Amino acid sequence: MLAKSSTELVRQKNSALVLSALRRHGPLAHTELSDFTKLSSATVSVITADLERAQIIEKAEQQAASGRGRPRVLFSQRRDFGYLIIVVISSDAVQYSLVDYAGRLIDRFSEERPQEVSGVGPFIAAMRDALRRIAARSQLDHDKVLMISISSKGLVDNSETVLRWSPIFGRDEIDFAAVLADEWPAKIMLGNETLLVAAALGRQEENNKDSDFRAMAALSLGHSIGLGIVRREEGGGHQVSAPNFGHMMHVPGGALCRCGARGCIEAYAGFYAMLRTAFDVPLDTIPAKFVPIAELDKIAVSARNGGRRNVLAFRQAGLALGNGLSRVLSLHERMPIVITGPGVRYYDLLIEGITEGLAESHVVRMEGMPELRVALDESTLVFDGHINRAFSIIDNDIVKRVGSSIELRAQAG
Numbered sequence: 001m002l003a004k005s006s007t008e009l010v011r012q013k014n015s016a017l018v019l020s021a022l023r024r025h026g027p028l029a030h031t032e033l034s035d036f037t038k039l040s041s042a043t044v045s046v047i048t049a050d051l052e053r054a055q056i057i058e059k060a061e062q063q064a065a066s067g068r069g070r071p072r073v074l075f076s077q078r079r080d081f082g083y084l085i086i087v088v089i090s091s092d093a094v095q096y097s098l099v100d101y102a103g104r105l106i107d108r109f110s111e112e113r114p115q116e117v118s119g120v121g122p123f124i125a126a127m128r129d130a131l132r133r134i135a136a137r138s139q140l141d142h143d144k145v146l147m148i149s150i151s152s153k154g155l156v157d158n159s160e161t162v163l164r165w166s167p168i169f170g171r172d173e174i175d176f177a178a179v180l181a182d183e184w185p186a187k188i189m190l191g192n193e194t195l196l197v198a199a200a201l202g203r204q205e206e207n208n209k210d211s212d213f214r215a216m217a218a219l220s221l222g223h224s225i226g227l228g229i230v231r232r233e234e235g236g237g238h239q240v241s242a243p244n245f246g247h248m249m250h251v252p253g254g255a256l257c258r259c260g261a262r263g264c265i266e267a268y269a270g271f272y273a274m275l276r277t278a279f280d281v282p283l284d285t286i287p288a289k290f291v292p293i294a295e296l297d298k299i300a301v302s303a304r305n306g307g308r309r310n311v312l313a314f315r316q317a318g319l320a321l322g323n324g325l326s327r328v329l330s331l332h333e334r335m336p337i338v339i340t341g342p343g344v345r346y347y348d349l350l351i352e353g354i355t356e357g358l359a360e361s362h363v364v365r366m367e368g369m370p371e372l373r374v375a376l377d378e379s380t381l382v383f384d385g386h387i388n389r390a391f392s393i394i395d396n397d398i399v400k401r402v403g404s405s406i407e408l409r410a411q412a413g
């Protein structure tokens with residue numbers, strides 16, 4: 001068979017529509033599936049029968065709320081069809097989550113990353129160990145895991161699984177697919193953390209009927225500074241990107257950054273940078289690898305009580321962020337900016353600098369201030385971003401597999 005027949009491609013597309021409706025809306029009745037997918041009732045019957053036979057979805061009866069009348073029959077994903085492992089790498093810990101095919105969280109644990117043990121080797125060894133453990137705790141064979149979805153701060157090549165640069169490992173690259181291939185047949189995905197946040201926010205906007213969403217930026221504040229942009233495409237899909245915002249130039253020849261360059265935004269707005277300003281340490285001091293949040297909390301308390309040096313630390317950080325954001329808006333278009341990450345707890349101290357940094361630019365004077373929002377729970381956005389991306393890829397792969405098995409049966413018959 002040289003080319004897939006066109007009926008087969010249509011069947012794949014329709015199956016993908018059905019699975020994606022179940023992802024977005026949860027368990028659905030036959031008529032609801034037809035409404036959401038715009039497919040005819042007969043087509044929905046064929047597709048759901050195929051997916052049921054392949055053990056991807058299942059039917060369950062749900063008694064009407066009143067307890068009277070005919071029960072509704074709802075389609076949903078089979079929870080044990082396969083599993084997803086999510087790995088969130090942050091500066092002080094790595095979090096592992098196990099999720100079933102219906103998107104439900106089954107197990108989760110976090111491991112501290114000891115600050116004194118550094119280097120890629122020990123990190124990989126610990127990660128392999130933790131992955132084995134999370135599967136073993138639920139008594140899962142490794143081949144039941146469909147995907148391992150990993151996120152980190154830093155530079156990620158979107159089409160690959162290679163971490164090119166990260167605040168944790170610097171220029172020591174990690175190719176996660178190569179490292180895990182011997183033990184895991186699963187597909188390995190790697191994503192920039194703030195890109196996943198932006199993707200999750202885009203999905204939220206899409207589900208909000210009152211929103212006229214076109215584009216949005218997510219700014220994550222913490223040890224490092226991340227930016228993700230999500231834009232709506234002509235056809236209705238979303239395009240997400242994570243420009244290297246934290247290491248964009250803020251002051252030429254300025255403060256020393258963790259990346260080794262001078263004058264980056266992060267070197268003024270990252271946690272270590274705020275600490276440096278607060279203690280009036282020279283700007284070429286080598287950045288601290290990790291700053292406990294309690295240290296910054298103390299500085300924040302003093303700043304809220306009017307401590308001048310500490311007020312300046314937050315103001316300077318805000319200015320760097322505001323200037324950087326104004327450049328992003330100049331290059332793209334005016335868009336709402338959602339501020340998140342552990343640093344959002346200092347929003348009250350940062351906002352003056354951010355506003356001032358934005359206001360200096362031509363684009364803001366011409367078009368006005370962009371809308372600024374705060375999202376307190378970054379970890380949920382990261383998790384949602386993982387789930388959305390992982391299952392849209394998994395579902396698309398499955399639909400192709402189911403399609404080819406139907407085709408084979410048809411040819412054999």
Ligand SMILES: [Zn+2]
Nearest residue numbers: 247257259264
């Ligand atoms: Zn830098």
